Amino acid sequence: MATGIELLVAAALCVACPALNESLPANLIQVDSDNVPLPTEQPIDMEASDAGLDEDVPAETLETLINKKIKLREMRDWIGGKHLRIATLEDYPLSYTELLENGSRIGHGVSFQIIDFLKKKFNFTYEVYVPQDNIIGSPTDFDRSLIEMVNKSVVDLAAAFIPSLSEQRKFVYYSTTTLDEGEWIMVMQRPRESASGSGLLAPFEFWVWILILVSLLAVGPIIYVLIILRNRLTGDSNQQPYSLGHCAWFVYGALMKQGSTLSPIADSTRLLFATWWIFITILTSFYTANLTAFLTLSKFTLPYNTVNDILTKNKHFVSMRGGGVEYAIRTTNESLSMLNRMILNNYAVFSDETNDTFNLQNYVERNGYVFVRDRPAINIMLYQDYLYRKTISFSDEKIHCPFAMAKEPFLKKKRTFAYPIGSNLSQLFDPELLNLVESGIVKHLSAKDLPSAEICPQDLGGTERQLRNGDLMMTYYIMLAGFATSLAVFTTELLFRYVNSRQEANKWARHGVGRTPNGQSVAPSRWLRGWRRQDSGNRQLLGASTHGQNVTPPPPYQSIFSGNGHGDSLANRWRRPPIGNGNGVLLGGGASDSGVRRLINGRDYMVYRNSNGQSQLVPVRSPSAALFQYTYTE
Known part of the structure; x- marks a missing residue:
């Protein structure tokens, strides 16, 4: 509350202030209550720089603005109370319809929330139509399509998020305001293992x-x-x-x-x-x-993230019949035209079913296809599936989220409304649509039924991870490969052994046993050595050893010099070499159990002769004697 002194001071200052300038700036265009420019005293042929216009702008600009405002006012007056025919597509949640008992349809979704706003703004009524085949349409797929209805002026407006495709531009007029940039995303079964690698190769x-x-x-x-x-x-x-x-x-x-x-x-x-x-x-x-x-x-990644993954791996995928993905593939100058051969090879399926849940369960869950759908529909579909599976299992996150969504978009296209060629509704509606887009209302309406948190992200974020058989599968492969290689080498060894024995047996059959073509003696094959006769009536078994049958071990070392080995003892089975050869010295007490001492290679040996007439050397030195005794007794 100002005091009296303050009021007196303010009044004195106001007396000294200059008078207010109430004149308007020069070159100002004034408009009336209907935003129509009022005529000014400024001549039309004034300098462009003085009017605030560039020199390149024609002199009729002001008249054009005035005519445009007048035309818009006339259109507002014309559309008031007008009944429009609006076509749409069954494309939940952006646009879909409800059929009433009287046969009429009611439009729902983001598209008709925008239409209802325009209806209140311009005071018109409308009725909804759906094309017979629920497809956008193209030059090669024109019959019973949305494009056909708009092109033939069966309807006044197509209220749907229609992708702006090049070949459709000669049939319809797209709105100048872009509603959004549509992104088609791939959704697939969540793999048990990350695509970055598994087990030992990761x-x-x-x-x-x-x-x-x-x-x-x-x-x-x-x-x-x-x-x-x-x-x-x-x-x-x-x-x-x-x-x-x-x-x-x-x-x-x-x-x-x-x-x-x-x-x-x-x-x-x-x-x-x-x-x-x-x-x-x-x-x-x-x-x-x-x-x-x-x-x-490890960070979880999916096996199919981009269009190139689908193309190089020949992965089956499914999308909506007559949607933006199909026409982007079938059109030559579009970004997905390289997938056209996958249609010819039956790797691509375009479903007529408008229920996304049916396509998800039938194609993705049962057959392992990749489902390509625009982002709002994918988010709503996964969220509804999540809520349903939450009722089945409350805590198991893997049951809640059996599907995963790729990060990279499969296709990106601007989406707009469509008008018949020559229609003036675009001039009336597009400014209002631009206000809705720039204010973020269209984006808000597309996601208003979704929670703020991401539903079923690609990486579930679990830090605890137990090793599975898949992580150790490469270990099993290595073991199997090692055993298989060993078996192959062993088989090869047997094969070569058999071939060599056959060659040797054939040589014996051609030239006689034990003789070569020049008459020299050869040793029989090891496979045939066991068949040699030992005497007139006995045969030796194949591979049987003759050790222990004909070879008699020497007597114990301590009994060699005892001198009392007679009779049937083991020492008596050894005979002394003939006496009188002058090559050694007789040792021992008797003639039957003594041997001849010889110096061989600087070492002393006792030479005995066994029952077969073969000479046997017995070392005399203590270290060698110990080894000899250990060899024949242990």
Whole structure:
């Protein structure tokens, strides 16, 4: 509340203030209550720069604005109380209809919320029509389509989110205001394993494994060639030139951390070996760390994320019949035209069913197809499916979300309303549509029935992960491959053994047993040695050993020099060589159990003759005697 002194001071200051300028600025265009410009005293032929216009703007601009305003006012007056015919598509939740008992239809969805706003704004009424085939239409698919109804002026307006396709522009007029940029997304069964890899192959991508295999095959021969080249250039005889097999097994053993028996002497060869060891150490460290990270906190990815994944992997997919995806594929100059051959090969299915839940269960859940649908419909469909499965299992997240949605859009197209060619409704409705889009109302209406949180995201976010058989499947494959390789090598060995024995048997059959073509004696095949006769009536079994039947072991070492071995003892089975040959000294107490001592290669031996007439050497020195005794007694 101002005091009296403050009021006196304010009044004095106001007296000193200059008078207010109530004149309007020059070149100002005034309008009336209907926003129609009022005529001004400013001449039309004034300078363009003085009027605030560019020199390139024609002089009739002001008259054009006036005529446009007058035309809009006349159209507002014309449409008031007018009854319009509006066509739409069954495209839940953006546009869909309800059939009443009297046969009329009521439009619902985002499109008709916009139409109802325009209805209140311009005071008109309307009735709803649906094309017989519920398709957008194209030059090759024109009959009973939405485009046909608009083109033939059967309806005044097409109220649906229609993708702006190039071939349809010559049949209809799209609104200048873009309602949104439609995104068609792929939804598929949620895989049990991430597409980034599974099990032992996950830490490295495909080309890393290829390069590791190439290095494993190439490093061994490279080391072998470098060693041979070094020895020839330097003439060094100390460094042993390892064979190619040894070098290859060294490379493989280093990869498996098994070490090697090779011990190079030359410095250059040592550096070659050390370089491979360092490479393997770093490689295995990276592999171990990445494998641990993948098996615990790996990021989940889908096997089909882009159009190229569908094309390269020949994956079956399904979409709406007569929708934007089908026409984008069938039209030559559209972005999806490279998928046209998939239609010819029956990899693409276009369903006439407008119920998205039916398509999801029939094609995706049962047959494993990829379902391509626009984002609002996908979000509503997955949310309703989530609410239903929540009643089946309250806590299991994998049951709640059996489907996953790709991140990358399959197709992106601007979507608008459509008018007949030559219609003036676009000039009346498009400014209002632009206000709704720029204010975010259209986007809000498309997502108002969805929760703020993302429903069934691609990565469910679980940090606990137990190893499954799929993670260890590569281990099983390696074991099976190893056993199969061993079996193949074993079979090859048996085959070569059989072939060699057949060749040897044929040689014996042609030239006689034990004789070659030149008459010399040859040893029989090992397969046939067991068939030789031992005497007139007995045969030796194939593969049977003759050791222990004809060979008599020598007597115990301590009994050789005892001198009391007579009778049927084991020592009596050994006879002394003939006396008088002058080649040795008789030892022992008797003639029957003594042997001849001989010096052979600087060592002392007792020479005995066994029952078969073969000579047997018995070492005399203590260490050799102990080994001899252990060999024949243990």
